[in-house]
Amino acid sequence: AQSVAQxxxxxxVAEGNxxxxxxxxxxxxxxxxFWYVQYPNRGxxxxxxxxxxxxxxxxxxxxxxxxxxxxxxxxxxxxSALVSDSALYFCAVRDGFGQGSSNTxxxxxxxxxxxxxxx
Amino acid sequence: DSGVTQTPKHLITATGQRVTLRxxxxxxxxSVYWYQQSLDQGLQFLIQYYNGEERAKGNILERFSAxxxxxxxxELNLxSLELGDSALYFCASSASATxxxxxxDQFFGPGTRLTVL
Numbered sequence: 001a002q003s004v005a006q007x008x009x010x011x012x013v014a015e016g017n018x019x020x021x022x023x024x025x026x027x028x029x030x031x032x033x034f035w036y037v038q039y040p041n042r043g044x045x046x047x048x049x050x051x052x053x054x055x056x057x058x059x060x061x062x063x064x065x066x067x068x069x070x071x072x073x074x075x076x077x078x079x080s081a082l083v084s085d086s087a088l089y090f091c092a093v094r095d096g097f098g099q100g101s102s103n104t105x106x107x108x109x110x111x112x113x114x115x116x117x118x119x
Numbered sequence: 120d121s122g123v124t125q126t127p128k129h130l131i132t133a134t135g136q137r138v139t140l141r142x143x144x145x146x147x148x149x150s151v152y153w154y155q156q157s158l159d160q161g162l163q164f165l166i167q168y169y170n171g172e173e174r175a176k177g178n179i180l181e182r183f184s185a186x187x188x189x190x191x192x193x194e195l196n197l198x199s200l201e202l203g204d205s206a207l208y209f210c211a212s213s214a215s216a217t218x219x220x221x222x223x224d225q226f227f228g229p230g231t232r233l234t235v236l
Contacts, residue, residue: 032223043121043209044227051223090162094223105213106152106175107225109162 002027004074004091006110013081013117021076021113023091032094033074034107035065039087047089050074061085081117088112122146123228125210131234137198140231144191144212150174151193152213152225153185157206168193170215200235207232 003026013019025031035047048059055067065076074091092107122145132138144151153165164177168187179185182200187193197204211225 036227043123043229044211045121046224046226049223105150105222105225106164106167106177107154107211108164111161 002031002093002095002108004033004093004108004110006089006091006113008113009111010114010116013115015083015117015119016080019076019078019081019085019115019117021089021091021115023074023076023110025072025074025091025093027093031074033065033067034092034094035059035063035074035076036090036092036109037087038090038112044090047076081115083117083119086115086117088114121226121228123210123212123226125208125228125231127231128229129232129234131236132200133236134200134202136200136235137196138200138233140195140197140208140210140233142193142195142210142212142228144193144210145214145226147214148212148226149191149215150213150222151187151191152211153179153193153195154209154211154227155206156209156230157203160206162209165195197233200233202235205233205235 005024033050036044050057050067058064090112091110095106124143126141149170152167156162165179166185167174171187182198185195207230209230211227213225214222
């Protein structure tokens with residue numbers, strides 16, 4: 001079964017410092033990986049995805065993620081954190097591929113990591 | 120703004136009651152997914168519809184049901200509500216493989232916060 005794990009409940013970083021939010025995955029076949037962010041009292045916002053291609057994926061708001069097949073990881077990074085980046089971050093893997101009748105496309109989420117950026 | 124709308128934003132009800140949550144997907148999206156976010160279970164997939172037909176079921180209770188209508192909006196019905204059903208319920212939509220847009224991306228609505236007292 002597909003799964004993702006976010007080993008840290010919370011990450012604290014000072015504004016201006018680089019940040020990393022960790023995610024590891026377990027899938028059969030090639031993974032389709034995603035990062036979403038949730039601000040308080042808001043829905044989930046798509047940040048970036050890895051489907052295939054370059055291992056370094058660039059996304060919204062200056063975030064990027066590095067896909068590492070050997071370590072089965074997909075860590076979210078940003079070179080310089082902002083206080084406004086403080087939020088709940090979710091890593092997810094897509095279950096199945098395409099729109100065939102046997103594939104669902106549902107997302108399987110990690111438990112989430114709270115990012116706290118302090119001024 | 121993702122283009123996915125959900126109503127109502129908040130719902131407060133009592134145990135044993137029944138409620139209906141509504142979702143309108145992005146224009147042209149055929150797939151609708153429902154997820155539940157709770158403190159103890161995290162974000163869990165409940166059910167998926169594709170062009171009016173149920174495509175997949177996740178950890179959805181028998182007291183819960185959903186449907187997708189011809190205009191592609193979807194409703195999640197929760198009945199015989201229990202305290203533990205209090206959660207944030209999200210709807211997401213994605214494009215079809217023939218739409219020319221990426222069908223891998225799911226766009227989430229703002230959610231409906233359900234409180235069962």
